[in-house]
Amino acid sequence: MKSSRTVSTRATEPVEKALAREGKQVTTPQRRPTQRDIAIATGMSQTAVSLALNDVESSTVSREARARILRAAEKMGYVPNRMARNLQSTRTHTLACVVPDLTNPAYPALIRGFQSAAEAAGYDTMIFDTDGTLEREKRALHWLAQGHVDGVMAVFFHVNEAAVLKAVRTGMPVVQMESQTYRPSKIIDKVYINNAAAVQAMTQLLLGKGHQRIVMLSCHKGPGAERERGFREAMRGAGFPARIIEAEDFTQAAGERAITTALAAGSQFSAVLAANDLLAIGAMAALRVSGKRIPEDVALAGFDDIPAAQLLHPALTTVRRDEQDIGRFVAELLVARLGGSDSDLPGRGFEMTYQLITREST
Amino acid sequence: MKSSRTVSTRATEPVEKALAREGKQVTTPQRRPTQRDIAIATGMSQTAVSLALNDVESSTVSREARARILRAAEKMGYVPNRMARNLQSTRTHTLACVVPDLTNPAYPALIRGFQSAAEAAGYDTMIFDTDGTLEREKRALHWLAQGHVDGVMAVFFHVNEAAVLKAVRTGMPVVQMESQTYRPSKIIDKVYINNAAAVQAMTQLLLGKGHQRIVMLSCHKGPGAERERGFREAMRGAGFPARIIEAEDFTQAAGERAITTALAAGSQFSAVLAANDLLAIGAMAALRVSGKRIPEDVALAGFDDIPAAQLLHPALTTVRRDEQDIGRFVAELLVARLGGSDSDLPGRGFEMTYQLITREST
DNA sequence: CTGAAAGCGCTTACAG
């Protein structure tokens, strides 16, 4: 291996000297070229450069001039400054995904689908992780208000629709996912599944297997409330008490803590219905520690069908929706509104489908 | 449930009419207030408004004027336009994470750590998913060139350092993760673990258990090359052939396909060493389909220790590093360079630690 | 203590 040489340094010396001779700043040797630089280099006006680079239909920069400009831009390594363009056009060509927890595998799948559809339509994607806390959701709203993006898909646990509308620029399309209320909104589109019905169905599945002492391991945030409602209705319909164990978060750690605590307190149950898969996995760990077999001693069900669900032992019974497909759908919704075709439609609600996946854990 | 009423529509009518009477545009009823609007409302200059809002130390807007401005800003719901601010200050207060695959659980953990440290320092975080393809990595570079962010942590599989340097604004701090070469760079910081050594150690662990026909299930992208090198060296040292099965991607699906194909072709082995956990999980699925027991018939090891690794049956032997901690570290590296304290340091290399986690699969 | 002015890099009427 050759030791580092000084050739490259030497190579730049003449340039620096030349600049210094002209009395120019040497501290920022490679400022990015602007349209103005191209204009000077080609002898055209900055307007002509902008017109040529952006291929504006109405304009008619001569073929020859245009070619010269493009060549110079290429040679100088011109890249448009997006901040300037955004300021001028009040369009950022960027969409945002606001999610509570990137480490919950349900969200990356959603985002992937979103991003692929967004990109196909010429939009970049920004992702904001709120950690599922009120404070960071407010930060997200503030961030949205600053004009970073043209549209947003958001999963909010705490902040309500009024707060969202207040924060966001009038006319900016918003799709709220799994919003607590499915009431139609004047402006905001909502995409969700019928959480109550899904959990009700799952509860009935457990009841059908003869379980009577079913507890729900839930978290009273976001879709948790609706899922709990479905559980309560199913249990009431069957004439059994609906016991709910609240975890602090939709995470594995919180699920494990909650079930461990419940077991220590002498809680008795033959089935655990978790409000999402991460909680279910936490429950699985806690049950295992306490020596309970799944499903022989305690049946277990989750919600989301994250990739790990089918790899567990026992594989987890759960509720699946096609996150990637939903993400794609939402991005297309936003793009359609931005394209102008759907821009003046009132807020709509889209109920997506789901299916129960029965596996070994029940 | 009440049917939708028209009260809200009526409520907005007076405003629209009032605007129309004044001959103003009604299409964008609530343009966001700017500093100019506040200036007009308070009778101060726009400069004074900017100074007051930004709490500029050197300036001395009178206490009374400042209070009036802040009150007006609050009342009018003023939020600064970030595009304008960014254009002026050439600072975006945003950092980027460029990763190959958000659905690989290793990356969300990295990003979470990154984002928490970035936020603590006053930076927002943008995430770009390249899908591990050359085309999208180029898109990412182009996107970086447009000035969206002040600094970036990137995992590139295809694009090399020269291309990164060419794309990025001079002086913009870059941390490359797991870069193919660990040679020090003039400018770019590198953060990595010793992939070759880690895989070498893992191979020796398998050799120590008596395995001789070990195959590596790898993907020749990003850190794959170094990991393969470690495998080759360990096998050569032991005097056995180093067989490598190449998967198309670092995904579960690719791993499953590759092992299924290899088994169909009559490949014989007593252990599979996968270049990451997702590949290992794919291998597990393929082995299970073919009736092989793990670890009795075939031992299996992975790399990353994603959350699912310990939940598998059998639980997966793998290599762990603290992704969250690494993400935090990288963000702090960028922030320090942006803060000016480290801004003129040459590119440095940071080797992070890892550990082998032995579980049931070996 | 306060304001007029220049300028960040673009886009887009508008007038030759």
Add this chain to the structure above:
DNA sequence: CTGAAAGCGCTTACAG
């Protein structure tokens, strides 16, 4: 076919 000019909403010397 081409360029001078205004302006997007800010920050920051600079001159009162």
